[in-house]
Amino acid sequence: MNFNPSTVPPGRFFILLAVITGIAVTLGTVGWPGHEQPRQVVKDSKERKGAPDFELKDSSGKVVHLSDYKGKVVLLDFWATWCGPCGIEIPWFTDFQRKYKDRGFAVLGVSMDDNGWEDVKPFMAEKKINYRIVLGDQKTGDMYGGVEALPTTFMIDRDGRIASIHVGLVDKKEFDDAIQKLL
Amino acid sequence: MRFRSCFKVLLFTATAALFAQMAPQMKIAPQPTVKVKRGAPATITLKVSLPAGFHANSDKPTDPNLIPLSLKWTGGPLQGAAITYPKPQLEEYGFTGGKKISVVTGDFDLVTKFKVPAGAATGPAAETGTLRYQACNNRMCFAPKNVPVNVTVSVE
Numbered sequence: 001m002n003f004n005p006s007t008v009p010p011g012r013f014f015i016l017l018a019v020i021t022g023i024a025v026t027l028g029t030v031g032w033p034g035h036e037q038p039r040q041v042v043k044d045s046k047e048r049k050g051a052p053d054f055e056l057k058d059s060s061g062k063v064v065h066l067s068d069y070k071g072k073v074v075l076l077d078f079w080a081t082w083c084g085p086c087g088i089e090i091p092w093f094t095d096f097q098r099k100y101k102d103r104g105f106a107v108l109g110v111s112m113d114d115n116g117w118e119d120v121k122p123f124m125a126e127k128k129i130n131y132r133i134v135l136g137d138q139k140t141g142d143m144y145g146g147v148e149a150l151p152t153t154f155m156i157d158r159d160g161r162i163a164s165i166h167v168g169l170v171d172k173k174e175f176d177d178a179i180q181k182l183l
Numbered sequence: 184m185r186f187r188s189c190f191k192v193l194l195f196t197a198t199a200a201l202f203a204q205m206a207p208q209m210k211i212a213p214q215p216t217v218k219v220k221r222g223a224p225a226t227i228t229l230k231v232s233l234p235a236g237f238h239a240n241s242d243k244p245t246d247p248n249l250i251p252l253s254l255k256w257t258g259g260p261l262q263g264a265a266i267t268y269p270k271p272q273l274e275e276y277g278f279t280g281g282k283k284i285s286v287v288t289g290d291f292d293l294v295t296k297f298k299v300p301a302g303a304a305t306g307p308a309a310e311t312g313t314l315r316y317q318a319c320n321n322r323m324c325f326a327p328k329n330v331p332v333n334v335t336v337s338v339e
Contacts, residue, residue: 081248082317083324085278112326123248148206149323168323169278 048161052143056134073182074156075107081123083150085169092172097131110136206325207237216335222301229293238286239316241271250317259310261297
């Protein structure tokens with residue numbers, strides 16, 4: 001189909017453009033009705049880039065490197081105690097940790113809370129988090145391309161490469177499918 | 184030709200908007216100079232707006248982990264700030280597990296009543312502060328932000 005905008009009467013042309021822009025802005029902010037984001041597939045092995053290594057401390061003060069997890073499938077979750085959608089996903093991740101830890105899988109949570117352990121430790125106890133949490137910062141987020149929205153979750157394969165990225169709340173099955181593909 | 188160029192620009196804008204998940208900016212409308220009299224009460228009304236599709240926690244969130252909307256006046260000749268926050272809405276979102284949370288959306292006012300000291304210097308002065316908020320949409324949340332507030336008052 002050939003569409004030549006210059007043949008459309010000006011008044012109707014701008015009304016059409018205003019409608020297109022309005023729909024696009026609405027969908028861009030609130031998401032597609034019924035299914036807000038296409039399901040994230042796990043990338044082909046040759047398309048995966050290495051996950052940046054970092055050095056952060058966990059709740060017992062121990063230094064943790066992402067490279068410590070080489071050989072395992074890692075679900076790396078950027079989250080915060082003030083993030084409601086993060087709170088929905090955390091029980092799923094606790095379940096995955098319990099279900100798959102003996103198959104070479106680990107969840108690693110990176111808290112972006114400015115108040116640090118003062119806020120995070122009570123939250124961990126309340127939610128009965130059974131996986132390791134480290135405290136992240138702006139620098140850590142920048143290493144991963146700038147983590148603007150929470151939750152942002154990276155699935156990392158056994159070779160330390162990023163297999164998929166999930167921004168915002170997704171469904172549990174999407175994560176479970178990705179984990180099973182990588183294990 | 185002009186229409187073709189406009190079409191291309193607007194098509195690009197629409198496409199960018201469709202896929203953008205940028206952090207929302209809470210904006211304070213430019214404020215005209217507020218005239219105040221020494222020894223008298225004064226009111227500053229901030230006109231605040233949040234883009235459609237986003238919400239920010241109200242000044243009294245339902246969950247203690249949530250970061251409240253908070254205005255703090257930190258500098259200037261006026262004293263005794265008493266802030267009236269907007270009436271919140273109770274809304275349910277995809278991540279609230281069937282519960283309603285206390286939020287602000289769209290356009291709202293933040294009203295502060297002050298006292299002008301009897302001995303305040305006359306002439307223009309800056310009344311400054313910070314508005315802190317934390318916003319989300321239906322699926323994700325964005326880091327808390329601080330918006331500088333700067334209102335010119337003219338003391339008479």
